[in-house]
Amino acid sequence: MKSAHDAVADVEASILEARYAATSVRKRVNDWMSVSFVRVSKKVTKDMGMDSNEAVQTKKALEDTKEVLGLKKQEAHCDVNSGIRNDQFSTSGSMNRLWACSSVVSGSVTAVGVRQMMYNLASENIAFYDLSLDKETSIRYDDNNLLSLNLVFETKDHIYGFENALLKYIESFNRQHQCILSLILESFNFSLLATSSDSQHQRIYHQDYCRLDIEDSPPALDTQFYEHPKTSCVDINNPLFLHQRIENENIFSQMFCQPNKCYLLEKSSCFGARERFESNENNVILLSKDFHALVDALNGDVPGILMALKSYSRLPSKETGRFEVEVFVEFFETTLEEVYSPRLKSDSLKLSDLVWSTPLSVENVDDFKFCLTWKTEKTSEQWIMMGRREFNYRQF
Known part of the structure; x- marks a missing residue:
């Protein structure tokens, strides 16, 4: 029988192997987990004994790794059998920590293409529609002609990416439209979103954009005649x-x-x-x-x-x-x-x-x-x- 040190080394090597396989060959993650984790767990039990504290801790580490890999599989948003993109994101199981992000931009109702650009930025930063709103109203103009954005993200990194892209766009827009038009980010807030275990959120894509009637309205008087x-x-x-x-x-x-x-x-x-x-x-x-x-x-x-x-x-x-x-x-x-x-x-x-x-x-x-x-x-x-x-x- 191998020593406890050798067994732990074998287990650590197996964990590294599992992470590599999950990253590079995600389509086979189910088969790998069903065979490899069972094999490694049995090896730990056999080589070290169930009474060993090291064996119990190592086995727990394996189970934690398996859970992480399961979450990574959910984040892939794809059908592993057909390879076709699936824009429905499920929050069932442990994947229920989502972030609601709301922001308001002023000055865009008189400009052409700003609302359309919001769809591009949302798509590039993996944003989802807010289930509490109609799909058409997640990116809309409110009663005060302010552009209201109500989006859902999986991680804070996606939120920060969207915020940076939005600020960069506003800066570029204002630089090119001085004295005529000016966009202002009035607010940008985000918080944890409480979701039910069977909730499904739909991805936002740039082709979802549809022109609103308000975007066909005449521009404001102070910009129209400049x-x-x-x-x-x-x-x-x-x-x-x-x-x-x-x-x-x-x-x-x-x-x-x-x-x-x-x-x-x-x-x-x-x-x-x-x-x-x-x-x-x-x-x-x-x-x-x-x-x-x-x-x-x-x-x-x-x-x-x-x-x-x-x-x-x-x-x-x-x-x-x-x-x-x-x-x-x-x-x-x-x-x-x-x-x-x-x-x-x-x-x-x-x-x-x-x-x-x-x-x-x-x-x-x-x-x-x-x-x-x-x-x-x-x-x-x-x-x-x-x-x-x-x-x-x-x-x-």
């Missing part, structure tokens, strides 16, 4: 709106605003040989006021969007008499891409992280190339000053 001194607007009946716009047409009706003229070559630079570009329509792209603020950094220190020429046709279209152009649209950071890329025209294409392409048509492709190249170089210089050294669009 215009930066560098902006000028055109009517939606202007041909430029049809041919030189990168956003969906419905964006302008939803935001109750006219398209802004974004001059690629700034008017202040249109002198001497470049004077002809001051009133040249090939020097213009039409944008919503939010997109214009991002492209020209009207409300921040750095442009949030860089545009560059991707390709163009050698001959004008027979139908329109215009040259077809593809333009790169690269976002400065992921948060901006998540919020604003859904607003690009429906025939825009995502090429890589942060990079999209969208079609335009212009009357004079040479003039457009000159002006857009000037804009690309200026934005690139501003990005480099802010620490951006790589430009993803250049790989294409």
Whole structure:
């Protein structure tokens, strides 16, 4: 018979083996526990005797490990037989410690895409719907037009991850919308949630987002009529709106605003040989006021969007008499891409992280190339000053 020391060493090795197997091959955890733990427990009893204190303590450690592995299996949220994701989370047995998290954000009802972004953040940080509320009201606007978030999390780590992501998004949003819009995190609280043994919580996914009627309402008066001194607007009946716009047409009706003229070559630079570009329509792209603020950094220190020429046709279209152009649209950071890329025209294409392409048509492709190249170089210089050294669009 082995010594007690050797038996304990064998048991410790078995515990390490069990933890490794549970982590790397989770699908087989049930079979492993049903065989391996029984075998090891019998070995402890046989080698050391049931009267040994070391044997009793070691056996208890094995049982505790088995319970932990059982909890890990529940946290996986998957069907081990089919491999299909299961978004129903059960709190039966010992898995009944959940956390309820409530937070309130003000200033978002007049902004496009904020509530949708909350679904993205909740999905990325493994949030669940609160069973005490309807699914549609877990992320909603209250009677005071405040964005109310009532979520459930499994661990504090998930809560802290969500809080950090939320604060980062608010900081980025406010940096890009100074003087126009401002988000404020009014409150952020969490506490232990009492749940019944058979409760089931459903995961939140970004595709759960559905637009509310309140999100189609006109923005508040103090933001609706704000215009930066560098902006000028055109009517939606202007041909430029049809041919030189990168956003969906419905964006302008939803935001109750006219398209802004974004001059690629700034008017202040249109002198001497470049004077002809001051009133040249090939020097213009039409944008919503939010997109214009991002492209020209009207409300921040750095442009949030860089545009560059991707390709163009050698001959004008027979139908329109215009040259077809593809333009790169690269976002400065992921948060901006998540919020604003859904607003690009429906025939825009995502090429890589942060990079999209969208079609335009212009009357004079040479003039457009000159002006857009000037804009690309200026934005690139501003990005480099802010620490951006790589430009993803250049790989294409």
